[in-house]
Amino acid sequence: MSITNHQGYPAPSLALIKRAETLSNIVFDQLRTAIVKGELAPGSKVNEPQLSKQYGISRGPLREAIRRLEGCKLVEIRPNVGAKVVSLNKEQAIEIYEIRESLEGLACRLAAERASADDCASLRDLLAKHEQQIESENYQMYYQKEGDLDFHYLIVQLSGNSRLFNLLCGELYHLLRLYRVQTSSEPSRPVQAFKEHHQIVDALEQRDGELAELLMRRHIGSAKQTLINQLNQ
Amino acid sequence: MSITNHQGYPAPSLALIKRAETLSNIVFDQLRTAIVKGELAPGSKVNEPQLSKQYGISRGPLREAIRRLEGCKLVEIRPNVGAKVVSLNKEQAIEIYEIRESLEGLACRLAAERASADDCASLRDLLAKHEQQIESENYQMYYQKEGDLDFHYLIVQLSGNSRLFNLLCGELYHLLRLYRVQTSSEPSRPVQAFKEHHQIVDALEQRDGELAELLMRRHIGSAKQTLINQLNQ
DNA sequence: TCGCTGAAAATTGTTAACAAATATCAGGAA
DNA sequence: TTCCTGATATTTGTTAACAATTTTCAGCGA
Numbered sequence: 001m002s003i004t005n006h007q008g009y010p011a012p013s014l015a016l017i018k019r020a021e022t023l024s025n026i027v028f029d030q031l032r033t034a035i036v037k038g039e040l041a042p043g044s045k046v047n048e049p050q051l052s053k054q055y056g057i058s059r060g061p062l063r064e065a066i067r068r069l070e071g072c073k074l075v076e077i078r079p080n081v082g083a084k085v086v087s088l089n090k091e092q093a094i095e096i097y098e099i100r101e102s103l104e105g106l107a108c109r110l111a112a113e114r115a116s117a118d119d120c121a122s123l124r125d126l127l128a129k130h131e132q133q134i135e136s137e138n139y140q141m142y143y144q145k146e147g148d149l150d151f152h153y154l155i156v157q158l159s160g161n162s163r164l165f166n167l168l169c170g171e172l173y174h175l176l177r178l179y180r181v182q183t184s185s186e187p188s189r190p191v192q193a194f195k196e197h198h199q200i201v202d203a204l205e206q207r208d209g210e211l212a213e214l215l216m217r218r219h220i221g222s223a224k225q226t227l228i229n230q231l232n233q
Numbered sequence: 234m235s236i237t238n239h240q241g242y243p244a245p246s247l248a249l250i251k252r253a254e255t256l257s258n259i260v261f262d263q264l265r266t267a268i269v270k271g272e273l274a275p276g277s278k279v280n281e282p283q284l285s286k287q288y289g290i291s292r293g294p295l296r297e298a299i300r301r302l303e304g305c306k307l308v309e310i311r312p313n314v315g316a317k318v319v320s321l322n323k324e325q326a327i328e329i330y331e332i333r334e335s336l337e338g339l340a341c342r343l344a345a346e347r348a349s350a351d352d353c354a355s356l357r358d359l360l361a362k363h364e365q366q367i368e369s370e371n372y373q374m375y376y377q378k379e380g381d382l383d384f385h386y387l388i389v390q391l392s393g394n395s396r397l398f399n400l401l402c403g404e405l406y407h408l409l410r411l412y413r414v415q416t417s418s419e420p421s422r423p424v425q426a427f428k429e430h431h432q433i434v435d436a437l438e439q440r441d442g443e444l445a446e447l448l449m450r451r452h453i454g455s456a457k458q459t460l461i462n463q464l465n466q
Numbered sequence: 467t468c469g470c471t472g473a474a475a476a477t478t479g480t481t482a483a484c485a486a487a488t489a490t491c492a493g494g495a496a
Numbered sequence: 497t498t499c500c501t502g503a504t505a506t507t508t509g510t511t512a513a514c515a516a517t518t519t520t521c522a523g524c525g526a
Contacts, residue, residue: 020313024509060511065300068303068304080477080517095396099339162325163328164328282506313486315507471524484511487507491504
């Protein structure tokens, strides 16, 4: 969950000055988190009077936060009726996996072209740390937990394409997390995934962008296929 | 934009029944159009009192519309300072082209797999119509005008992935249009582009998803390269 | 029971006023 | 001149009240 904050704060001395966050921004963050964590159930109504009481603010900034969520496609608003938390069906989840497959492939190719030796070392470190975790705990833990996300996040970051990062690690990540919460489904092939991660890092170290792209697309394609199998079953 | 009228209203003329659009939604549409067309210059400040006067509404719904634009990443808001129309530099434009290259490749592959014979016929019709326009007017016209967009839109639509459509033909299209307005740059290789469009349709007709993807990636990669050359010059 | 009606309640949309922060700019000092 | 200062004006953030619409639900009749 350690996402870099690219709107960096100005200076160390100013670090103590509390950022002038507006109520709207605060509530936007809290609502988005609540939605992504499933505390606000997919498909459920967003009740303005209730939430404004709950957060202790008036409806003005709350409505602005909801409008921003609408722009992010996390809620849908029908005029004179209200906002509903977006809800994904399996077809829509597959659509997102298709996009992720393509874009993380791109990220991998770019990362292979642009990553420095230090960057590759970081990736190796990360995988080594994961290996420790896996051995000390249980193979099940790895893919299901944040370890998988850390790996993907780092590669997308190494791609150097900041819009790609925002898209994959922001919007699409939120939607997929929403879907997982909604269906209580978790990825379920930890050992294989770990092997594939190693192969991908190998390709990155060899600066083989095409291979890295291919491997990542396969890697996510497998997860997509698992989902499709569930759909057909 | 047709009105869904569930209640059996007298219906003297459905066209006259004004849709229950909120002021916020109306102004959102108008602002987005103004931004994408460049009427609100990139980087310029979004002044609430001025706009609320101009549109004849109060600041409440106007601010909601601006917050929604923020969610769409078309404006950036700094607390206590206000909203600015987003402005893209060349690096950011290249980032978008990289994403488009990958995603339109995906769209092409999916379109090749899913498009029906009728769909392919529609594409052929579209290209034939473009060919007429080109011959009757000027080769310059084609790639610069909406013809190019029509072609890309249709393919993305044929992919059957609605989120992909919203992403490519919604968000990314708006941003690229913004960049073109900003730099007054227009694509400049109409003849070659037209040939490439034909090749892509050929691949689609042959149901060759891999080739279609490759060709589309090259097609957009060329446009990206043109941009990079401008950057280095 | 079922479905309809319509008044009451709750919710959403909009506005205007006030509070707080920032931007502007005249005036003065080095 | 150039750079500060600080009073003023403007803009943004927030609230509460009002208007309009939808939802709820008791009452009624077939």
